[in-house]
Amino acid sequence: MQRLYETMNEMPIVPFVRQCDYAVRKPWVMPERRLLDYLLIYVQKGECRFYVDDKNYRMGRGEFCLIQPNSYNKLAGLTNTVTPFAHFDIFYHPRREESFATKAGQTQLSAYAHLLQPRLDELMATDIPVKLVPKHEGKFRDIFLKVVEQWQHNDPIMQLKAQAGMLDIVSMIVEQYAPGAPPSKAATTALDWVTSYLSFRLGETVSVADMAKRANLSISRFNELFKAQYGMTPHRYLLDMRVSHACELLRETPLSQETIADYCGFSDIHHFSKMFRSRMRMSPGEYRRST
Numbered sequence: 001m002q003r004l005y006e007t008m009n010e011m012p013i014v015p016f017v018r019q020c021d022y023a024v025r026k027p028w029v030m031p032e033r034r035l036l037d038y039l040l041i042y043v044q045k046g047e048c049r050f051y052v053d054d055k056n057y058r059m060g061r062g063e064f065c066l067i068q069p070n071s072y073n074k075l076a077g078l079t080n081t082v083t084p085f086a087h088f089d090i091f092y093h094p095r096r097e098e099s100f101a102t103k104a105g106q107t108q109l110s111a112y113a114h115l116l117q118p119r120l121d122e123l124m125a126t127d128i129p130v131k132l133v134p135k136h137e138g139k140f141r142d143i144f145l146k147v148v149e150q151w152q153h154n155d156p157i158m159q160l161k162a163q164a165g166m167l168d169i170v171s172m173i174v175e176q177y178a179p180g181a182p183p184s185k186a187a188t189t190a191l192d193w194v195t196s197y198l199s200f201r202l203g204e205t206v207s208v209a210d211m212a213k214r215a216n217l218s219i220s221r222f223n224e225l226f227k228a229q230y231g232m233t234p235h236r237y238l239l240d241m242r243v244s245h246a247c248e249l250l251r252e253t254p255l256s257q258e259t260i261a262d263y264c265g266f267s268d269i270h271h272f273s274k275m276f277r278s279r280m281r282m283s284p285g286e287y288r289r290s291t
Contacts, residue, residue, distance in 0.1 A: 011091035011118070013174075015166040017159075019087040019101050020151035030075040031104040036115050037089050039067040039101075040132075040169070042144055046081030046248070047199070050074075052130045058199035064132040064140075066173070069117040072107065080252045084148045089117050090170050120174070128177045133192060135176045143168050191215065191229050198238055202245055203265045208234050242266065243279045250288040257284050 018037060041050075041064065048059040051074040052067055059065055067073050077083065087101040099115040109116060121128045134140035143165050150162040197214070198206060211234060212222035226234050242264040249260045261272035276284050 011093065013090055013167075013170060014092040015163060015170050016089040016092075016096050017086055017147065017151050017162050017166050018089065018096075018099065020148045020162070021085060022148060023081070023083045023085055025077055025083070026080050028077040028081070032072065032074045033102045033104055033106045034072055034109055035067060035069050035087075035102055036099050036109060036112055037069060037087050037101065037117050039065075039085060039087055040144065041065040041067075041075075041083050041085040042141065044082040044084055044145075046077060046079040046083070046252075047245070048081060048083065049076050049078055050130070055130070056200075057131050058196045059131065060195065060199060062141075063195075064134065064144075065130055066128065066132045067130065068119045068121060068128070070109065070119065079248055084145060086144070086147060086151070086166065088166055090120065091118055093117070120177075124174070124178060126177055126179050128173070129192075131192075131196065132173070134172060136172065140169065140172055191225060194226070194230070194234075194237075195241075198241055201265075202242055203263055205265075206238060238265075239275060240279065243276055246272070246276060246284065247280070247287065250284055251291045260284070 041048075041059075043059045043061055043063050043065070045061060047061075048065075050057045050059055050065055050067075052065075053071050053073070057065065089096055089099065093099070093115065095115065099112075102109070147162045147165040147169065150158045150165065153159070193214075194211070197211070208219055208222065211226075212219045215222055215225075217225065223233065226237070230237050232240075246260050246264045249255055249263065250257075253260075255263070257272065258269050261269050264272070266272035266275060273283055276287070280287055282290070
C-alpha cells in the first residue's frame with residue numbers, strides 16, 4: 001500500500017467519469033486495444049466474452065468486469081446485450097481533459113504515456129480480478145447504474161453526482177482488495193471460477209468429478225463447498241444455467257428447438273422439453289410464444 005500512498009501525494013484519488021452509456025446492442029465486437037483509463041462494465045442482460053491480458057472471461061447477467069489501464073483487451077457480446085459501462089480516471093491528472101477512451105485497434109500508447117493512469121493492482125501490490133465480485137454486490141450495482149444514469153444528463157449538478165457516485169465505487173474496490181482486507185465469500189471457498197468454467201461447457205458433458213479434480217478437492221468436499229457457496233448442488237446449478245441460456249436463445253434468436261437443445265447440452269429435444277418444463281412450468285414453444 002506504500003506505493004498507493006506515495007502516488008496519492010502526487011495524484012490524489014479524484015475519480016473523473018469520462019464516458020458512460022447503457023450500451024443496448026445486438027451481438028457486437030470491440031477489436032483489440034489498450035486503455036489509458038479504467039473501464040467498468042456491468043452485464044445487465046445477455047452474454048459476453050472478454051479477452052483481457054491473455055485470459056478469456058465468459059461474462060453473464062449480473063457480472064462486473066474491471067479493465068485497468070494498459071491492459072490488452074478484446075470484447076464481444078455473444079447475444080443481444082445491455083452492458084452499462086463507464087470509462088473513468090481514478091487519480092487526478094491536470095491534463096485529464098486531453099485523455100480519451102481509446103478506439104478499436106489502438107494498442108500502441110507510447111505517444112500518450114503522459115495520460116496513462118496508474119494501475120491499482122500495481123500500486124496496492126495485490127490482485128484485483130478482471131471479473132470483479134463486489135463484496136456488497138447490490139449496493140455496488142445500484143450506485144454504478146445511478147452513475148451511468150446521472151452522467152447522461154448535460155447538467156452540472158447531475159455530472160457532479162455522477163463523479164461522487166464513482167468515488168463510492170472506487171472506495172469500495174480499494175477497501176475490498178486492499179492487503180489485509182477480509183476475503184470475500186467467493187475467495188474463501190476458491191470456487192469463483194465455476195460460473196465461467198460451466199458457461200464455456202454448456203454444450204458438453206460436465207462431471208462433478210472433473211470439477212472436484214480442478215479444485216483439488218474430493219467429490220464430497222467439493223459438493224459441500226459448492227452448496228455452501230451457491231445454495232444448490234452442481235447438477236442443479238448447471239441445469240439452471242442451461243435452461244437460462246435456452247430461454248435467452250428462445251427469446252433472442254430464430255434457432256430451432258433442436259439446435260437450442262444441442263447448444264445448451266441437452267441429450268435430445270425430449271430431454272430438453274422435459275427439463276425446460278420442470279424449471280419454467282411451460283414448454284419451450286409456449287415460452288417462445290409468450291415473449
